[in-house]
Amino acid sequence: MIVTSHNGHTKSYLKPRFRVDIVDERCIRCGCCVEQCSFDSMYFDTQYQRIGSTDENCVACHRCVVFCPTQAITIHQMSIEYKHNDHWRPDVIEDITRQSETGGVLITGMGSDKPWTCYWDKLCLNASQVTNPSIDPLREPMELRTFLGRKPDRLEIDPRTMEMKTTMGPQVRIETPIMFSAMSYGAVSLNVHEALARAASLAGTLYNTGEGGLHPKLFKYGPHTIVQVASGRFGVHPAYLDVGRIVEIKIGQGAKPGIGGHLPGEKVSATVATTRMIPQGTDALSPAPQHDIYSIEDLSQLIHALKEATNYTKPISVKIAAVHNSAAIASGIARAGADMIAIDGIRGSTGAAPKSIRDNVGIPIEMALASVDARLRAEGIRNQVSLVVAGGFRTSADVVKAIALGADAVYIGTAALISIGCTVCQACYTGRCAWGITTTDDKLTKRQNPEIAAERMANLLHSWSHEIKEMLGAMGINSIESLRGNRLHLRGVGLTRAEADILGVRLAGE
Amino acid sequence: MDAAGLHYKELNARLRNAVAAGAQRIELVNVHGQRYIGTDLDSTVDIHIHGTPGNDLGAFMDGPRITVHAHAQDGCGNTMNQGEIVIHGHAGDILGLSARGGRIFVRDSVGYRTGIHMKQYQDARPVVVVGGTAQDFLGEYMAGGVLVLLGLTLGAGETHRSRFIGTGMHGGVIYLRGSVEDHQLGKEVGVAKMGAEDTALLSELVGQYVAYFGGDADAILSGPFTKLVPLYLRPYGNLYAPTHRGAQGVVRRIGRG
Ligand code: SF4
Numbered sequence: 001m002i003v004t005s006h007n008g009h010t011k012s013y014l015k016p017r018f019r020v021d022i023v024d025e026r027c028i029r030c031g032c033c034v035e036q037c038s039f040d041s042m043y044f045d046t047q048y049q050r051i052g053s054t055d056e057n058c059v060a061c062h063r064c065v066v067f068c069p070t071q072a073i074t075i076h077q078m079s080i081e082y083k084h085n086d087h088w089r090p091d092v093i094e095d096i097t098r099q100s101e102t103g104g105v106l107i108t109g110m111g112s113d114k115p116w117t118c119y120w121d122k123l124c125l126n127a128s129q130v131t132n133p134s135i136d137p138l139r140e141p142m143e144l145r146t147f148l149g150r151k152p153d154r155l156e157i158d159p160r161t162m163e164m165k166t167t168m169g170p171q172v173r174i175e176t177p178i179m180f181s182a183m184s185y186g187a188v189s190l191n192v193h194e195a196l197a198r199a200a201s202l203a204g205t206l207y208n209t210g211e212g213g214l215h216p217k218l219f220k221y222g223p224h225t226i227v228q229v230a231s232g233r234f235g236v237h238p239a240y241l242d243v244g245r246i247v248e249i250k251i252g253q254g255a256k257p258g259i260g261g262h263l264p265g266e267k268v269s270a271t272v273a274t275t276r277m278i279p280q281g282t283d284a285l286s287p288a289p290q291h292d293i294y295s296i297e298d299l300s301q302l303i304h305a306l307k308e309a310t311n312y313t314k315p316i317s318v319k320i321a322a323v324h325n326s327a328a329i330a331s332g333i334a335r336a337g338a339d340m341i342a343i344d345g346i347r348g349s350t351g352a353a354p355k356s357i358r359d360n361v362g363i364p365i366e367m368a369l370a371s372v373d374a375r376l377r378a379e380g381i382r383n384q385v386s387l388v389v390a391g392g393f394r395t396s397a398d399v400v401k402a403i404a405l406g407a408d409a410v411y412i413g414t415a416a417l418i419s420i421g422c423t424v425c426q427a428c429y430t431g432r433c434a435w436g437i438t439t440t441d442d443k444l445t446k447r448q449n450p451e452i453a454a455e456r457m458a459n460l461l462h463s464w465s466h467e468i469k470e471m472l473g474a475m476g477i478n479s480i481e482s483l484r485g486n487r488l489h490l491r492g493v494g495l496t497r498a499e500a501d502i503l504g505v506r507l508a509g510e
Numbered sequence: 511m512d513a514a515g516l517h518y519k520e521l522n523a524r525l526r527n528a529v530a531a532g533a534q535r536i537e538l539v540n541v542h543g544q545r546y547i548g549t550d551l552d553s554t555v556d557i558h559i560h561g562t563p564g565n566d567l568g569a570f571m572d573g574p575r576i577t578v579h580a581h582a583q584d585g586c587g588n589t590m591n592q593g594e595i596v597i598h599g600h601a602g603d604i605l606g607l608s609a610r611g612g613r614i615f616v617r618d619s620v621g622y623r624t625g626i627h628m629k630q631y632q633d634a635r636p637v638v639v640v641g642g643t644a645q646d647f648l649g650e651y652m653a654g655g656v657l658v659l660l661g662l663t664l665g666a667g668e669t670h671r672s673r674f675i676g677t678g679m680h681g682g683v684i685y686l687r688g689s690v691e692d693h694q695l696g697k698e699v700g701v702a703k704m705g706a707e708d709t710a711l712l713s714e715l716v717g718q719y720v721a722y723f724g725g726d727a728d729a730i731l732s733g734p735f736t737k738l739v740p741l742y743l744r745p746y747g748n749l750y751a752p753t754h755r756g757a758q759g760v761v762r763r764i765g766r767g
């Protein structure tokens with residue numbers, strides 16, 4: 001029940017979070033900030049002929065800061081000094097206030113901002129010194145190419161012709177072990193979806209449609225597309241399955257394990273309706289469970305239905321959130337016939353999720369990855385699936401460490417969006433993203449030019465790929481294959497013995 | 511085509527080849543639980559199945575007409591796009607899950623979660639007609655399409671027993687011949703008045719049902735029918751409070767600008 005609203009009729013007890021400072025002597029009254037602020041914070045004060053701000057509305061997206069031609073604007077955290085308290089922190093007080101004013105579930109966007117231990121930051125990579133020389137990737141070939149898909153248990157080769165007798169399942173080649181995470185059209189704008197598709201083709205990798213279907217305009221990027229089949233089955237039809245390179249069954253996602261998706265009706269524009277194949281303006285509800293999957297046997301059935309539906313030409317991936325029993329679950333998924341398993345950790349992002357879920361449910365991807373890889377190896381079935389991990393990858397070094405912990409490839413989401421302007425302001429769920437990313441508003445969508453955005457994303461992949469080559473070279477390795485699951489190239493610093501054991505790494509100095 | 515002893519993979523490969531070679535009508539005999547029959551077929555081929563097909567019959571199907579001369583199992587017409595499935599018997603759970611087109615006729619009754627998350631788009635409107643009755647969770651999260659339960663298997667004075675009908679429903683329509691108690695309905699569903707359009711639609715569908723399975727159309731149509739529709743287009747519109755102040759419809763500025 002809504003007790004009061006704070007739309008101007010009732011006084012809200014919520015303090016503004018940010019303060020917009022405009023240095024008046026610098027401001028040339030160009031009006032650009034007013035135009036750029038999609039959260040209705042900036043306005044032109046006609047009485048005093050200057051720019052004013054409704055600070056309560058600011059989300060610190062920094063669009064105005066970047067676009068002000070005279071650098072007149074700075075955004076500050078509003079410093080209201082509550083009495084210091086380590087337990088009743090300001091954000092806790094604010095959340096309680098907000099809920100008592102609205103009676104609603106707190107909803108937010110992007111990844112968790114809780115101080116989860118980042119194990120990537122507690123792992124050091126190895127480097128060659130005297131005995132085993134390092135390799136210079138500028139003058140020697142360095143192999144980042146990765147093949148996704150089930151690998152046979154053994155290879156049979158005809159000794160006379162030296163031809164391979166084993167028939168391989170479908171394999172997908174990517175030129176760098178980094179792909180773009182699932183982001184649905186609807187959560188992000190069509191221009192961003194197109195940019196992801198273009199960037200993936202520029203970089204020789206894949207992007208993922210998420211659960212929102214695929215706009216016909218993007219069918220031409222099919223060879224670089226992972227098409228998702230989620231509980232809502234939005235936009236899932238034979239042509240969609242046929243056009244993708246990999247079909248991914250979405251069971252869970254890191255930002256909201258165990259709960260479904262909900263694209264509010266306001267975001268279901270005419271074109272979103274076209275790709276999701278639902279009427280305009282209705283809520284797009286994807287319930288948490290897929291109602292044909294209540295067991296591993298049911299999952300196996302859907303995997304095989306999709307293999308049938310695509311005539312065994314595409315690997316079938318299953319995406320889950322990193323949770324307590326990920327290793328056992330992954331083993332079941334591999335045995336159910338999946339060709340690829342994607343695991344998304346607790347730092348994974350989303351367009352919208354209940355804050356309570358995003359910040360408290362799931363486990364860090366580092367732990368899940370290490371335990372899944374170890375379990376699949378112990379059971380002798382690691383070759384049956386490719387492992388792709390996601391959830392907060394920030395740097396090329398994170399990627400290298402993930403591969404050393406056993407991943408075949410990683411998905412990046414937030415980093416890709418940061419490359420096109422996202423400032424991680426966490427207001428995605430509003431659909432008002434000032435950077436034209438997580439919006440379906442026509443005017444805001446135009447802020448992203450698909451060509452320019454694609455180039456920025458491809459640049460990011462290019463620079464990370466080169467850095468990965470440098471790091472491999474430093475370790476004396478010339479192929480990413482040789483690093484996969486090679487934990488000897490990792491050492492932990494500041495880890496407990498138990499953590500080091502779960503990660504399967506030794507401590508520095510050992 | 512004799513399906514005896516064939517693995518579903520082989521059976522479907524043969525179906526694919528036959529359709530590619532231009533087959534118009536295929537008789538499948540000795541079917542013993544093979545799954546996914548009709549998946550990945552996109553012509554209007556007429557397939558007759560003698561024996562019991564396995565789960566996910568016609569999943570993702572896009573065009574064929576499948577007639578089952580026996581009972582069918584779970585997952586019939588899962589995410590079906592186009593085509594028709596006619597079952598001379600009972601069908602199992604999740605019939606028509608997420609279907610967005612095509613028609614399914616079942617002579618007798620169906621299992622749990624029938625028509626769950628069915629949806630419609632433009633002129634694609636899936637239709638499921640069941641001669642008997644259904645188990646719980648009928649039409650849950652239904653977002654479009656037409657679900658009909660004719661209740662022909664119910665004895666005198668007996669009513670549909672399905673519970674949680676239409677929970678989370680936000681589109682489409684359900685017609686039940688007979689009545690249901692309020693406690694059987696999800697809280698997002700309401701009973702609506704039947705109009706001329708409903709009667710016309712029902713008489714068309716019942717006509718088709720009778721054409722497949724026999725019976726007296728007029729007697730069936732004499733009802734009474736209960737029409738169930740979603741109460742809200744957006745059942746969960748008020749569930750959320752945003753975490754950013756600026757994000758929620760914005761504080762109004764007073765006076766200036
Ligand atoms: S919401 Fe963004 S554009 Fe608007 S004032 Fe704040 S930082 Fe500037």
Ligand code: SF4
Pocket residue numbers: 022026027028029030031032033034051067068069070071072073
């Ligand atoms: S963008 Fe900068 S210079 Fe232009 S009106 Fe705003 S504050 Fe002034």
Ligand code: SF4
Pocket residue numbers: 061109110417421422423424425426427428429432433434435436437438
């Ligand atoms: S996508 Fe937009 S709204 Fe979301 S965090 Fe980034 S800048 Fe903010």
